[in-house]
Amino acid sequence: MQSRTPAPRATGRPRSAAADTAILAATRAALVELGWSKLTLGDVATRAGVAKTTLYRRWAGKNELVVDAVAELFDELELPDSGTLAADIEGVVLQFAAILARPEAQNGLMAVVAESCRDDALRERIRSSIVDRQKRLVLEGRERAQARGELPPEADPLEAARTVDLIFDMVAGAVVHRTLVSAEPADAAWVHGFTQVLLTGLTGPAVE
Amino acid sequence: MQSRTPAPRATGRPRSAAADTAILAATRAALVELGWSKLTLGDVATRAGVAKTTLYRRWAGKNELVVDAVAELFDELELPDSGTLAADIEGVVLQFAAILARPEAQNGLMAVVAESCRDDALRERIRSSIVDRQKRLVLEGRERAQARGELPPEADPLEAARTVDLIFDMVAGAVVHRTLVSAEPADAAWVHGFTQVLLTGLTGPAVE
DNA sequence: AGCTTTCGCTACGAGTCGTAGCGTAATGGC
DNA sequence: GCCATTACGCTACGACTCGTAGCGAAAGCT
Incomplete structure (x- = not known):
């Protein structure tokens, strides 16, 4: 529904659904505190308790992330x-x-x-x-x-x-x-x- | 009217009015080509033929500049x-x-x-x-x-x-x-x- | 003249970006 | 239980932009 799942593989470790909700919630919190221009993906990752690379694996960039959030x-x-x-x-x-x-x-x-x-x-x-x-x-x-x-x-x-x-x-x-x-x-x-x-x-x- | 004139001094070298119009026109051109997010003040300065520092002397930042443009x-x-x-x-x-x-x-x-x-x-x-x-x-x-x-x-x-x-x-x-x-x-x-x-x-x- | 302010230019530290690489964790298939 | 596969956390990196400081030169006014 949210992040464009790139054809979910049947094998391998599944993506954490909890991470998705945490990231989107962290994005909204960052929007409230920082606004759009000062919102950085690194900051969102820290708030959500995930690595910055995880963010980039799921969303193409700031735009797509905020749309979903x-x-x-x-x-x-x-x-x-x-x-x-x-x-x-x-x-x-x-x-x-x-x-x-x-x-x-x-x-x-x-x-x-x-x-x-x-x-x-x-x-x-x-x-x-x-x-x-x-x-x-x-x-x-x-x-x-x-x-x-x-x-x-x-x-x-x-x-x-x-x-x-x-x-x-x-x-x-x-x-x-x-x-x-x-x-x-x-x-x-x-x-x-x-x-x-x-x-x-x-x-x-x-x-x- | 446009850049918030900080009480125009009677003495000293006056600000170039031509620079103002050139900067605002360059800002619009950059908006067309690059959009908002990829628009940089350094690029606008180059297009307008002025130094980047001149831009910062007249406008507080990207927001104010684009509003005037x-x-x-x-x-x-x-x-x-x-x-x-x-x-x-x-x-x-x-x-x-x-x-x-x-x-x-x-x-x-x-x-x-x-x-x-x-x-x-x-x-x-x-x-x-x-x-x-x-x-x-x-x-x-x-x-x-x-x-x-x-x-x-x-x-x-x-x-x-x-x-x-x-x-x-x-x-x-x-x-x-x-x-x-x-x-x-x-x-x-x-x-x-x-x-x-x-x-x-x-x-x-x-x-x- | 002399004074004042602007201008162009260069250089700088700080911060962000998006990615690569590595070792580890969590699944499903055999 | 073992292995292939994928996701994860972490670190480090070059590239880029930001906004500012400092300098000498230019353009006005008195």
Whole structure:
């Protein structure tokens, strides 16, 4: 799931699974204390109680390691079934905001996204282990809302995919920008206002 | 405006303004070719035709230099007066997307934002030289739309400021996420759909 | 002139990188 | 139980970047 296992051999000493979890935890701790730029693989190895060479045997570099370490933070994301689309959105956005509020997520996420601009393999790794898992929530929430009749059904599947992508970029982008650029907390009040605008638009009912 | 001038002395040899522009241009060129992580100040100095020590005399480090280099890209941002709120939004968002499509902006922007998580001075520098200039466009566009009657006027100035912040995070966040995370172009079709959702909401008229 | 500040250049210690080499530990197959 | 195979811990290494110090020369102002 995490380190790209290079076809696990049937013979020989198996890789320590405990080392994997220790390394990823140490990476997050180092992200909190040092941030991205001052994080060194040697330091992570020391924290995790493993040799530096072990790190290089499992991950190609700092980028891949941090992606895996941060990806685990998003494992807890779940789509609540609150009964209404608005409540579903507010619930999942609040979860997302809570993860982004953690310093290890802030320090790691933007840095690897920046690196992915020049590394397609890294971008693919981010997409498969972080982004797609988030996007699935949008897909499920949309289907649920359409079943409830809260959203009009899409006939064209290609058009539907475009809409899901748009919504996803709007939701994730707004929370990320609020948290990391504006540096303000995406708290319950903000999430409520955001959901109102997303559902009814600027010209719609007053924003609460 | 760019390098934090340390109280320009009236006496002595003045700093070469040509060196400043050459350094910032060289920084952008290095961002395109090398990306953030492999960009070194020694390389920038060589490209700009100045000594490495000159760089360190003007900027505290890589972060500050890249912020100033990227900030210049946003100088061209202007709010068009298209007659309707929707057209105004589409116009300015397309401009913003065009800037974010440039590799020097992609490589530099996210990296400095990531660094700013652990450096309040850097965050303030980004805010004053990049973010606030963008936010002013939202403010102007909103006032213009309210004068036209396209948006309801806000009585409470504090509430109005909150709404402007929300809209700004939604617009900038969506474009940034689309461009840098989803890695898809924010072209005219996407901007049109985005504007529709922003104005009328998901439950409003069909997206297109 | 004389003063002040900047500039280009060189050199330096400190720190990190990623790898190679070695002996040892932990599996599965015979 | 023995052996082949792989992972592990450890040390050491060259290469590179960092940020700074020191110097003489250049470019302004009064």
